[in-house]
Amino acid sequence: MFAGENGLQGDPRLKAISEAIRVVPHFPKPGIMFQDITTLLLDHKAFKDTVDIFVDRYRDMDISVVAGVEARGFIFGPSIALAIGAKFVPLRKPKKLPGDVIFETYELEYGADCLEMHVGAVQHGERALIIDDIVATGGTLSAAISLLERVGAEVVECACVVGLPEVKPEWEVSYISLLSLANRELLMWYRSIVLLMLNKEMFIPEALTFL
Secondary structure, X not given: OEHHHOOOOOOHHHHHHHHHOEEEEOOOOOOOEEEEOHHHHHOHHHXXXXXXXXXXXXXXXXXXXXXXXXXXXXXXXXXXXXXXOOEEEEEEOOOOOOOOXXXXXXEEOOEEEEEEEEOOOOXXXXXXXXXXXXXXXXXXXXXXXXHHHHOOOEEEEEEEEEEOOOOOHHHOOOOOEEEEEEEOOOOOOOOOOOOEEEOOEEEOOOOOOOO
């Protein structure tokens, strides 16, 4: 769900956040429009507003785990975790964590990748939020959800700063709500990402994508 459809419609912070994110054409390869959040980080107010919006949403959801996806999920995740009184758990690429790990592999358009998490970092029954900077095709967030659910956590929501409407229906997740702040098609997100679970009654949109 786009934040503008979740009680923040008309909030000027959303437009400022979107405008603070630089688009770099043809990086890292031709045809890619790279969403560069480093310019958002240079804007103190926009950066703070980004964190504040997430904190306001999740403060009263009884979340005990904020899981950040490597690498840019590490930028936003710890601040959110501290503010809502949760622990931060890094989900890392292979061979980056020193202890015993569990892992989840996922497919990319150009191959496969993997996320790892320390054994014992998340306990059965904990309520978790997954945070990343961007959602596009769905593979990474789907893997993160699977990883947390394998240890018995309840994934309450996935949160991203930027959303790209690239449809990958094979990666649909029909029971996890997704919130993003900035859409890259003029802040009009309804078509690409909406998913809510209300008392186990599921609404599945025509297209849901995860990175």
